[in-house]
Amino acid sequence: MNKIKADAIVGFKHKKNGQREMFGKSRVFYKTAEKLHGIVDYNVIGYMEPVYNIPLKNLVHDFVVYPRMVRNSIRKDTDIIHVFSQEEAYLLKFLKENDVPKVLSCLDIISLIFPPEITARSTKLLKSANLIKSDTVRLMKHFENADRIITISNNTKNDLIQYLKISPEKIQTIYLGVDETFKIPNQKQKDHVKLKYSLPKSFILYLGSEQPRKNFPFLLKSFYKLKKAYELPNIKLIKVGRSQIGLKQHNEIIKLIRTLNLEKDVIFINHIPDEELNAIYNAATVFVYPSLYEGFGLPPLEAMASGCPVITSNTSSLPEVVGNAGMMVDPCDINSLTQKIYEIVSDHGLASKLRKNGLNQAKLFNWNKTSSETLKIYNDLIS
Numbered sequence: 001m002n003k004i005k006a007d008a009i010v011g012f013k014h015k016k017n018g019q020r021e022m023f024g025k026s027r028v029f030y031k032t033a034e035k036l037h038g039i040v041d042y043n044v045i046g047y048m049e050p051v052y053n054i055p056l057k058n059l060v061h062d063f064v065v066y067p068r069m070v071r072n073s074i075r076k077d078t079d080i081i082h083v084f085s086q087e088e089a090y091l092l093k094f095l096k097e098n099d100v101p102k103v104l105s106c107l108d109i110i111s112l113i114f115p116p117e118i119t120a121r122s123t124k125l126l127k128s129a130n131l132i133k134s135d136t137v138r139l140m141k142h143f144e145n146a147d148r149i150i151t152i153s154n155n156t157k158n159d160l161i162q163y164l165k166i167s168p169e170k171i172q173t174i175y176l177g178v179d180e181t182f183k184i185p186n187q188k189q190k191d192h193v194k195l196k197y198s199l200p201k202s203f204i205l206y207l208g209s210e211q212p213r214k215n216f217p218f219l220l221k222s223f224y225k226l227k228k229a230y231e232l233p234n235i236k237l238i239k240v241g242r243s244q245i246g247l248k249q250h251n252e253i254i255k256l257i258r259t260l261n262l263e264k265d266v267i268f269i270n271h272i273p274d275e276e277l278n279a280i281y282n283a284a285t286v287f288v289y290p291s292l293y294e295g296f297g298l299p300p301l302e303a304m305a306s307g308c309p310v311i312t313s314n315t316s317s318l319p320e321v322v323g324n325a326g327m328m329v330d331p332c333d334i335n336s337l338t339q340k341i342y343e344i345v346s347d348h349g350l351a352s353k354l355r356k357n358g359l360n361q362a363k364l365f366n367w368n369k370t371s372s373e374t375l376k377i378y379n380d381l382i383s
Contacts, residue, residue, distance in 0.1 A: 003041040004378055005079045008033070009070060010046050011088035025085035025107060028152075031177065035371035040378070045073045067094040074098060080378050083146070087111075092145035101381035104146035108295025109159050114213050148377055150174050152296045153317035174374060175320075176296055177367030182305035184359075185279040193279035197269060203236040204341065205284035205308070207277075207299045208291070209244035210253055215290040215313075215331050217256055222290075222337040224260040230342050238267045240280065281306035286344045286351070289313070290331045297321045301365055304358030309351050311340050325361035326354065 010029050033042050048069050050061035071094050074081065078100055083091060086106040095102065143149060143164060149171045151157040157173050160166045185193075193199065204223065210216045216239070223237045243250045257266050272280060281287060287303035289312040300312045301321050310326035312318045319328060327344070329336045344351050 003039060004375075004382065005041050005043070005075060005077060006378065007043045007045060007074050007078045007081045009081070009083045009088055009091060010044060011083070011085050011091075025087075025105070028105060028107070028176065029084045031179070031367045032371050032374055035367050036375055039375060043073070043075055043078065045070055063090075067091055071095060071098075079382050082378075086143075089142040089146070092142055096145065101147045101378075102145065103148050103150060103377060103381070104143065105150045105152075106143075106156060106160065107152055108156050108293075109163060110213070110293060110295065112163060113159070113293060146170075147381055148172065150374065150377065152176050153320050155317040155320060156295050172373075172377060174370055174377075175365055176298065176301075177370045178298070178301045178305045178362050178365050179274075179367075181274060182278045182281070182302045182362070184307045185282050189276075189279045190283060193276050194283060196276075197272075197280065199238070199280070199283055200234070200236045202232075202234060202285045202345070203238050203267075203283075205238050205240070205281065205287045205303075206289065207240045207287070207303075208289070209241055210250060211244055213292045215292050217253060218331065218334065219288055219290050219337070220253070220256055220260065220262065220266070222334050222341065223265075224262060225334060225338045226341050226345075227262075227265065229338065230346075232345065235285070235345065236265050236267055237262075238269060238280075238284070240269045240272050240277075242270050277302065278306040281308045284308050286311060286341060288337070288341065289318070290329070290337060291318065292316075292331050294318055300326065301362055305362035307355050307359060309344050309354035310358055311337065311344070321365070323361050323364075325357035 008029055010026055033040070048066060050057050050065065054060060070091055074095065080101050080103060081095060081098065082103040082105070083089060084105045086104065086109065089104055089106075092102055092104065143160070143166055149160065149166065151160065151171055151173050152175060154173050157168070157171045160171055161168055206216065206219055208214050208216070219237070226232060227235065257263060281303045284303075287300065287308045287310050289297065289300050289310070291297065291313055293316045295317060297312070297318045300310045300318065303310050304322070304325060310322055311329060312322055312326055313331040314328035315331055322328070327340045329340055344354065
Protein backbone atom coordinates (compact mmCIF):
# COMPACT_ATOMS: atom_id res chain seq x y z
CA MET A 1 0.00 0.00 0.00
CA ASN A 2 1.42 3.37 -1.06
CA LYS A 3 1.78 6.10 1.51
CA ILE A 4 -0.50 9.11 1.28
CA LYS A 5 1.54 12.16 0.34
CA ALA A 6 0.41 15.12 2.45
CA ASP A 7 1.91 18.60 2.42
CA ALA A 8 1.59 19.99 5.94
CA ILE A 9 1.64 23.76 6.36
CA VAL A 10 2.54 24.23 10.02
CA GLY A 11 3.01 27.95 9.63
CA PHE A 12 3.75 31.03 11.66
CA LYS A 13 5.55 31.09 14.93
CA HIS A 14 4.47 33.77 17.40
CA LYS A 15 6.94 36.41 18.44
CA LYS A 16 8.31 36.25 21.97
CA ASN A 17 11.15 38.56 23.02
CA GLY A 18 11.99 39.18 19.38
CA GLN A 19 11.97 35.46 18.58
CA ARG A 20 9.18 33.44 17.00
CA GLU A 21 7.82 30.60 19.07
CA MET A 22 5.42 27.80 18.17
CA PHE A 23 2.50 26.81 20.37
CA GLY A 24 -0.43 24.36 20.23
CA LYS A 25 -0.72 23.94 16.49
CA SER A 26 2.76 22.42 16.25
CA ARG A 27 1.79 19.87 18.88
CA VAL A 28 -1.32 18.95 16.89
CA PHE A 29 0.74 18.39 13.78
CA TYR A 30 3.66 16.51 15.31
CA LYS A 31 1.48 14.18 17.40
CA THR A 32 -0.69 13.44 14.36
CA ALA A 33 2.35 12.82 12.17
CA GLU A 34 3.95 10.61 14.82
CA LYS A 35 0.91 8.34 14.99
CA LEU A 36 0.54 8.19 11.18
CA HIS A 37 4.19 7.37 10.55
CA GLY A 38 4.41 4.71 7.86
CA ILE A 39 0.96 5.58 6.53
CA VAL A 40 1.26 9.26 5.61
CA ASP A 41 4.36 10.84 4.10
CA TYR A 42 4.29 14.42 5.41
CA ASN A 43 6.18 17.18 3.67
CA VAL A 44 6.52 19.76 6.44
CA ILE A 45 6.29 23.36 5.29
CA GLY A 46 7.19 25.58 8.21
CA TYR A 47 7.64 29.29 8.50
CA MET A 48 10.58 30.83 6.70
CA GLU A 49 12.08 33.89 8.41
CA PRO A 50 12.77 36.96 6.23
CA VAL A 51 16.45 37.27 5.33
CA TYR A 52 16.32 40.82 4.01
CA ASN A 53 15.83 44.25 5.53
CA ILE A 54 13.31 46.53 3.83
CA PRO A 55 10.54 48.83 5.08
CA LEU A 56 7.56 46.88 6.46
CA LYS A 57 9.70 43.75 6.25
CA ASN A 58 7.38 41.40 8.15
CA LEU A 59 4.24 42.58 6.36
CA VAL A 60 5.81 42.12 2.91
CA HIS A 61 7.30 38.78 3.88
CA ASP A 62 4.21 37.27 5.49
CA PHE A 63 1.75 38.31 2.78
CA VAL A 64 3.88 38.35 -0.39
CA VAL A 65 7.13 36.38 -0.11
CA TYR A 66 6.09 33.64 2.30
CA PRO A 67 2.96 32.58 0.33
CA ARG A 68 5.15 32.22 -2.77
CA MET A 69 7.59 30.08 -0.79
CA VAL A 70 4.72 27.88 0.40
CA ARG A 71 3.35 27.48 -3.13
CA ASN A 72 6.77 26.49 -4.43
CA SER A 73 7.20 23.96 -1.59
CA ILE A 74 4.05 21.99 -2.46
CA ARG A 75 5.02 18.70 -4.13
CA LYS A 76 3.76 18.22 -7.68
CA ASP A 77 2.51 14.73 -6.85
CA THR A 78 1.03 15.48 -3.43
CA ASP A 79 -2.30 13.85 -2.55
CA ILE A 80 -3.55 16.39 -0.05
CA ILE A 81 -2.70 19.76 1.48
CA HIS A 82 -3.31 20.22 5.19
CA VAL A 83 -3.05 23.67 6.80
CA PHE A 84 -2.71 23.03 10.53
CA SER A 85 -3.92 26.36 11.89
CA GLN A 86 -6.63 28.92 11.18
CA GLU A 87 -3.95 31.62 11.33
CA GLU A 88 -2.56 30.36 8.02
CA ALA A 89 -5.96 29.88 6.36
CA TYR A 90 -5.22 32.87 4.11
CA LEU A 91 -2.51 30.79 2.39
CA LEU A 92 -5.26 28.66 0.81
CA LYS A 93 -6.13 31.48 -1.57
CA PHE A 94 -2.61 31.25 -3.01
CA LEU A 95 -3.10 27.52 -3.64
CA LYS A 96 -6.37 27.72 -5.57
CA GLU A 97 -4.80 26.51 -8.80
CA ASN A 98 -3.68 23.32 -7.07
CA ASP A 99 -6.57 20.90 -7.57
CA VAL A 100 -5.73 18.43 -4.75
CA PRO A 101 -8.04 18.34 -1.70
CA LYS A 102 -7.31 20.88 1.03
CA VAL A 103 -7.87 20.41 4.77
CA LEU A 104 -7.82 23.21 7.34
CA SER A 105 -7.47 22.63 11.07
CA CYS A 106 -9.19 25.31 13.15
CA LEU A 107 -8.16 25.28 16.79
CA ASP A 108 -10.39 28.25 17.65
CA ILE A 109 -11.51 31.67 16.45
CA ILE A 110 -10.36 33.47 19.58
CA SER A 111 -8.95 36.32 17.48
CA LEU A 112 -12.50 37.01 16.31
CA ILE A 113 -14.24 36.62 19.67
CA PHE A 114 -11.42 38.21 21.73
CA PRO A 115 -9.73 40.56 19.21
CA PRO A 116 -6.03 41.14 19.85
CA GLU A 117 -4.73 44.65 20.37
CA ILE A 118 -3.33 45.93 17.08
CA THR A 119 -2.39 49.47 16.21
CA ALA A 120 -4.52 51.66 13.99
CA ARG A 121 -1.51 52.00 11.67
CA SER A 122 -1.23 48.21 11.27
CA THR A 123 -4.94 47.93 10.53
CA LYS A 124 -4.76 50.72 7.97
CA LEU A 125 -1.79 49.10 6.22
CA LEU A 126 -3.52 45.72 6.02
CA LYS A 127 -6.73 47.24 4.70
CA SER A 128 -4.86 49.30 2.12
CA ALA A 129 -3.23 46.07 0.91
CA ASN A 130 -6.75 44.61 0.63
CA LEU A 131 -5.75 41.85 3.04
CA ILE A 132 -8.53 42.44 5.53
CA LYS A 133 -11.95 44.05 5.48
CA SER A 134 -13.10 42.70 8.80
CA ASP A 135 -12.09 39.64 10.80
CA THR A 136 -15.36 37.94 9.94
CA VAL A 137 -15.22 38.62 6.19
CA ARG A 138 -11.54 37.74 5.99
CA LEU A 139 -11.85 34.44 7.84
CA MET A 140 -15.00 33.43 6.00
CA LYS A 141 -13.40 34.09 2.62
CA HIS A 142 -10.30 32.03 3.41
CA PHE A 143 -12.11 29.18 5.15
CA GLU A 144 -14.25 28.69 2.05
CA ASN A 145 -11.11 27.58 0.17
CA ALA A 146 -10.86 24.43 2.32
CA ASP A 147 -12.59 21.22 1.25
CA ARG A 148 -12.85 20.06 4.87
CA ILE A 149 -12.39 21.90 8.16
CA ILE A 150 -11.29 20.06 11.29
CA THR A 151 -12.24 21.62 14.62
CA ILE A 152 -10.94 20.41 17.96
CA SER A 153 -14.25 20.84 19.81
CA ASN A 154 -17.95 21.02 19.00
CA ASN A 155 -17.92 24.47 20.56
CA THR A 156 -15.47 25.69 17.91
CA LYS A 157 -17.56 23.98 15.23
CA ASN A 158 -20.62 25.85 16.46
CA ASP A 159 -18.63 29.10 16.48
CA LEU A 160 -17.73 28.60 12.81
CA ILE A 161 -21.37 28.01 11.98
CA GLN A 162 -22.58 30.98 14.04
CA TYR A 163 -19.93 33.60 13.28
CA LEU A 164 -18.71 32.59 9.82
CA LYS A 165 -21.87 30.90 8.46
CA ILE A 166 -19.89 27.85 7.33
CA SER A 167 -21.92 24.80 6.34
CA PRO A 168 -21.98 22.16 9.12
CA GLU A 169 -21.40 19.43 6.50
CA LYS A 170 -17.97 20.89 5.79
CA ILE A 171 -16.82 20.72 9.42
CA GLN A 172 -15.77 17.70 11.47
CA THR A 173 -14.81 17.73 15.14
CA ILE A 174 -11.75 15.68 16.06
CA TYR A 175 -10.75 15.95 19.70
CA LEU A 176 -7.12 16.28 20.72
CA GLY A 177 -5.34 13.64 22.75
CA VAL A 178 -3.49 13.80 26.03
CA ASP A 179 0.21 12.97 25.87
CA GLU A 180 1.34 9.68 27.37
CA THR A 181 3.64 11.60 29.76
CA PHE A 182 0.59 12.73 31.71
CA LYS A 183 -0.03 9.88 34.12
CA ILE A 184 0.29 9.11 37.82
CA PRO A 185 3.95 9.81 38.69
CA ASN A 186 6.02 7.39 40.72
CA GLN A 187 7.27 8.33 44.17
CA LYS A 188 10.73 9.28 42.89
CA GLN A 189 9.20 11.77 40.45
CA LYS A 190 6.99 13.22 43.17
CA ASP A 191 9.88 13.66 45.60
CA HIS A 192 12.08 15.24 42.92
CA VAL A 193 9.48 17.83 41.90
CA LYS A 194 8.49 18.67 45.48
CA LEU A 195 12.12 19.29 46.40
CA LYS A 196 13.06 21.14 43.19
CA TYR A 197 10.20 23.63 43.38
CA SER A 198 9.81 23.71 47.18
CA LEU A 199 6.17 22.78 46.85
CA PRO A 200 3.95 23.40 49.89
CA LYS A 201 1.88 20.59 51.39
CA SER A 202 -1.40 22.08 50.19
CA PHE A 203 -1.77 24.25 47.09
CA ILE A 204 -4.14 25.28 44.34
CA LEU A 205 -2.58 24.99 40.90
CA TYR A 206 -3.21 27.13 37.83
CA LEU A 207 -1.34 26.61 34.56
CA GLY A 208 -1.59 29.23 31.84
CA SER A 209 -0.99 32.82 30.88
CA GLU A 210 -2.35 36.06 32.32
CA GLN A 211 -4.21 37.04 29.15
CA PRO A 212 -7.61 38.58 29.98
CA ARG A 213 -9.67 35.63 28.73
CA LYS A 214 -7.74 33.32 31.07
CA ASN A 215 -9.44 35.11 34.00
CA PHE A 216 -6.48 34.90 36.39
CA PRO A 217 -7.45 37.99 38.48
CA PHE A 218 -10.79 36.27 39.13
CA LEU A 219 -8.92 33.28 40.55
CA LEU A 220 -6.82 35.57 42.75
CA LYS A 221 -9.93 37.19 44.20
CA SER A 222 -11.51 33.82 44.82
CA PHE A 223 -8.32 32.59 46.50
CA TYR A 224 -8.35 35.65 48.77
CA LYS A 225 -11.96 34.99 49.72
CA LEU A 226 -11.21 31.32 50.39
CA LYS A 227 -8.42 32.13 52.84
CA LYS A 228 -10.45 34.83 54.55
CA ALA A 229 -13.77 32.97 54.81
CA TYR A 230 -12.43 29.55 55.81
CA GLU A 231 -9.26 30.43 57.70
CA LEU A 232 -6.80 28.44 55.60
CA PRO A 233 -3.47 30.14 56.38
CA ASN A 234 -1.23 27.41 54.95
CA ILE A 235 -2.74 26.86 51.51
CA LYS A 236 -0.92 28.48 48.59
CA LEU A 237 -1.73 29.33 44.97
CA ILE A 238 0.88 28.29 42.40
CA LYS A 239 0.75 29.73 38.89
CA VAL A 240 2.82 27.97 36.22
CA GLY A 241 3.46 29.63 32.85
CA ARG A 242 4.71 32.88 31.36
CA SER A 243 2.50 35.95 31.62
CA GLN A 244 2.20 36.50 27.81
CA ILE A 245 0.95 40.05 28.46
CA GLY A 246 2.68 43.41 28.60
CA LEU A 247 4.66 44.57 31.61
CA LYS A 248 2.03 47.17 32.48
CA GLN A 249 -0.75 44.57 32.59
CA HIS A 250 1.43 42.15 34.57
CA ASN A 251 2.21 44.88 37.10
CA GLU A 252 -1.53 45.40 37.57
CA ILE A 253 -1.80 41.76 38.62
CA ILE A 254 1.13 42.15 41.03
CA LYS A 255 -0.61 45.24 42.41
CA LEU A 256 -3.80 43.22 42.94
CA ILE A 257 -1.83 40.54 44.83
CA ARG A 258 -0.37 43.23 47.11
CA THR A 259 -3.78 44.83 47.64
CA LEU A 260 -5.16 41.46 48.70
CA ASN A 261 -2.11 40.92 50.95
CA LEU A 262 -1.26 37.67 49.18
CA GLU A 263 2.43 38.28 48.44
CA LYS A 264 3.49 35.29 50.56
CA ASP A 265 0.73 33.02 49.29
CA VAL A 266 0.97 33.32 45.48
CA ILE A 267 3.95 31.61 43.85
CA PHE A 268 4.93 32.21 40.20
CA ILE A 269 6.85 29.57 38.24
CA ASN A 270 7.55 30.67 34.68
CA HIS A 271 8.32 27.27 33.22
CA ILE A 272 8.27 23.61 34.17
CA PRO A 273 9.60 20.98 31.71
CA ASP A 274 6.93 18.74 30.19
CA GLU A 275 8.39 15.67 31.86
CA GLU A 276 7.82 17.23 35.32
CA LEU A 277 4.33 18.62 34.77
CA ASN A 278 2.47 15.43 35.65
CA ALA A 279 4.16 15.36 39.07
CA ILE A 280 3.21 18.94 39.92
CA TYR A 281 -0.36 18.31 38.71
CA ASN A 282 -0.49 15.22 40.91
CA ALA A 283 0.91 17.06 43.93
CA ALA A 284 -1.74 19.81 43.74
CA THR A 285 -4.73 19.76 46.07
CA VAL A 286 -6.89 20.98 43.18
CA PHE A 287 -6.33 22.33 39.67
CA VAL A 288 -8.40 25.44 38.89
CA TYR A 289 -8.88 26.71 35.35
CA PRO A 290 -11.43 29.57 35.25
CA SER A 291 -10.92 30.52 31.59
CA LEU A 292 -13.65 32.49 29.84
CA TYR A 293 -13.01 30.80 26.48
CA GLU A 294 -10.97 27.88 25.15
CA GLY A 295 -10.84 26.20 21.77
CA PHE A 296 -10.23 22.94 23.61
CA GLY A 297 -8.47 23.24 26.98
CA LEU A 298 -5.54 20.84 27.36
CA PRO A 299 -4.46 21.79 30.92
CA PRO A 300 -7.63 20.42 32.63
CA LEU A 301 -7.25 17.22 30.59
CA GLU A 302 -3.58 16.92 31.54
CA ALA A 303 -4.46 17.50 35.20
CA MET A 304 -7.11 14.75 35.15
CA ALA A 305 -4.73 12.32 33.44
CA SER A 306 -2.16 13.06 36.17
CA GLY A 307 -4.63 12.32 38.96
CA CYS A 308 -5.64 15.82 40.09
CA PRO A 309 -9.16 17.05 40.95
CA VAL A 310 -10.28 19.73 38.47
CA ILE A 311 -12.47 22.81 38.70
CA THR A 312 -13.06 24.66 35.46
CA SER A 313 -15.51 26.99 33.73
CA ASN A 314 -18.88 25.93 32.37
CA THR A 315 -18.18 27.87 29.18
CA SER A 316 -16.95 27.26 25.62
CA SER A 317 -15.32 23.85 25.02
CA LEU A 318 -14.38 23.07 28.62
CA PRO A 319 -17.51 21.02 29.49
CA GLU A 320 -16.73 18.78 26.48
CA VAL A 321 -13.27 18.04 27.83
CA VAL A 322 -14.00 17.65 31.54
CA GLY A 323 -17.47 16.13 31.25
CA ASN A 324 -18.89 15.01 34.61
CA ALA A 325 -15.43 14.19 35.98
CA GLY A 326 -14.71 17.69 37.28
CA MET A 327 -16.55 20.57 38.91
CA MET A 328 -17.99 23.34 36.72
CA VAL A 329 -18.44 26.96 37.76
CA ASP A 330 -19.64 30.21 36.25
CA PRO A 331 -16.32 32.02 35.55
CA CYS A 332 -17.86 35.27 36.80
CA ASP A 333 -19.21 33.92 40.11
CA ILE A 334 -16.54 34.28 42.79
CA ASN A 335 -18.74 32.81 45.52
CA SER A 336 -19.34 29.65 43.49
CA LEU A 337 -15.66 29.09 42.73
CA THR A 338 -14.66 29.76 46.34
CA GLN A 339 -17.22 27.24 47.59
CA LYS A 340 -16.13 24.54 45.10
CA ILE A 341 -12.47 24.94 46.03
CA TYR A 342 -13.32 24.67 49.72
CA GLU A 343 -15.38 21.52 49.14
CA ILE A 344 -12.39 19.77 47.57
CA VAL A 345 -9.86 21.12 50.07
CA SER A 346 -11.96 20.06 53.06
CA ASP A 347 -13.43 16.77 51.78
CA HIS A 348 -10.79 14.13 51.06
CA GLY A 349 -13.47 11.67 49.94
CA LEU A 350 -14.72 14.09 47.31
CA ALA A 351 -11.17 14.83 46.16
CA SER A 352 -10.45 11.10 45.82
CA LYS A 353 -13.65 10.57 43.82
CA LEU A 354 -12.76 13.42 41.45
CA ARG A 355 -9.25 12.05 40.96
CA LYS A 356 -10.66 8.65 39.98
CA ASN A 357 -13.32 10.12 37.68
CA GLY A 358 -10.74 12.37 36.05
CA LEU A 359 -8.46 9.45 35.23
CA ASN A 360 -11.35 7.66 33.50
CA GLN A 361 -12.39 10.80 31.60
CA ALA A 362 -8.84 11.40 30.35
CA LYS A 363 -8.75 7.93 28.80
CA LEU A 364 -11.37 9.08 26.28
CA PHE A 365 -8.85 11.44 24.66
CA ASN A 366 -5.85 9.91 22.90
CA TRP A 367 -3.71 10.80 19.91
CA ASN A 368 -4.26 7.43 18.23
CA LYS A 369 -7.94 8.29 17.89
CA THR A 370 -7.14 11.84 16.74
CA SER A 371 -4.81 10.53 14.05
CA SER A 372 -7.08 7.74 12.81
CA GLU A 373 -9.97 10.18 12.38
CA THR A 374 -7.68 12.58 10.51
CA LEU A 375 -6.57 9.73 8.24
CA LYS A 376 -10.20 8.90 7.50
CA ILE A 377 -10.74 12.47 6.27
CA TYR A 378 -7.70 12.18 4.01
CA ASN A 379 -8.97 8.92 2.52
CA ASP A 380 -12.49 10.26 2.04
CA LEU A 381 -11.26 13.35 0.21
CA ILE A 382 -8.73 11.50 -1.94
CA SER A 383 -11.22 8.84 -3.00
